[in-house]
Amino acid sequence: MSDAAEMARSPAPARSAASLLAARVLQYLPAALVFVAGIVLWEFAAAGTGRRVIPPPSAIAAAFVEEGQLLRRATTATFIEALGGLAIGTVLGVLVAFSTSRWATARGILVPVAIASSAVPLIAIAPILNNWFGILNPLSKMMMAALLVFFPIMINVTRGLVEVPPAALELMRSYATSEWEVLRKVRVPNMLPFFFTALKVGTTLTFIGAIVGEYFGGTSEVLGRVVITSMSSGSFDLAWAGILLGSAGAIVSYLVVALVERLVIPWYASLQREAG
């Protein structure tokens, strides 16, 4: 039989590396142009309104140079808090998801608690966490970040473990296989795309959590404190430098997770490409 004719969705023909690169450049060119135009506009607009409202990009760039030492230390400290929070929130979220999807009793107890935890106005909790874990201890900021990360991880991992096609479970049942094998061969691989989606959301949430935690006090050489103190002393350029570094941290973490996702579940990227 003719398989070539039957191939309804044959993979795209291989293209040369150069033409792929050109396609990529073309794809991102508009976004890059808009970004550069935005910076230029900002520079001129800021000159008109005065540097107290919006410092021009050139002033922010200068702050990067002048306060390089401080910014580097602050970024490192905040980065550690954010990554620590991401790790704690992820591990807890995954553990709770595994137990709730496996045991109905755990589901009955933990899901309401988890939903309640997501309803807590987290900013209100930050001072309490500082009190519990020590205002100078980075752990207090990590816990703040972990609280934000926990919920999306838990919900998504649970969905990935539970939302398996019924026929797939019937198939495994017809193999007379153990629940453990079903978990290993079906539920976990099925869950991975859900997990990575949540982890990517988590990378931005964790920086928000860490920086909010810092606003409520602690060591001074962290991005949150740099923003607050430089605002109150009128160094808006330095405050903006801090904000930009915080965003850069979140973007870099996001990209790292996206890269790991590509490596761990390459089939998913290919599935997305063909669907899109």
Add this chain to the structure above:
Amino acid sequence: MTAVRLADVQKTFPIPSGGETVALEAIELEIGTREFVSLIGPSGCGKSTLLRVVGDLIQPTAGSVEVNGKPAHQARLDRDYGMVFQAPVLFDWRTVEGNVRLPLEVMGFAPSERDRRVREMLDLVELGGFRSHYPHQLSGGMQQRVAIARALAFQPPILLMDEPFGALDEMTRERLNTELLRIWAQTGTTIIFVTHSIPEAVFLSTRVVSMSPRPGRITSVIEIDLPQPRTDQTRESERYFELVTEVRESLRGRVSSSAARARAEGRIG
């Protein structure tokens, strides 16, 4: 030899509003080894339920199900069943080869044996050239052939197929029908095949079991005496058309008698 023996099998499901619906009633059926039996009937006649009862995926409410001389439950534990569903149910994260290897992995076959069987099965369904493809890179017909290869990989004596070609276009379906018969002849598996296509049932089967809904029961069993091997010529033979008509009438007979009853009741009311 008897592969499957169903005696007075009954299955009722509770309905949410209270009460219960009778999905299967007084099912008596014997299927010999190497037979190809189709279950045919309108939606809701319980043919898929019956298939699942045989495969021990659903417990009957009453009656006995014996497979290869033992209870269906034991047969499942002995891995006597290969299953093919209407959807291919392939795992996105496994290549074609990986999908066919899955049952061999969970059943603990030695790695060298796994590789040998995967190769053999992919050759059997003529997908040798696609072993490294992911399922979404294949057409629906090819995906279903992978599912068949997977179901046969551990050489189960019985293959249970639940409308496996129902979602495919007519051309692909006819081609896969011929291919399935070739595989059946080559492997010597007993096949129970659920379908709602009359021509498909007649073309494939040694016997066609027609069923009627509410309650789901067997209305007739029709012997298909078309010569083997069956080919495209079979579909054009006179006997084929006669049998298609016979199966169609066996299905319609039930419908028209209940219509007559409805009319009669209407007159009384």
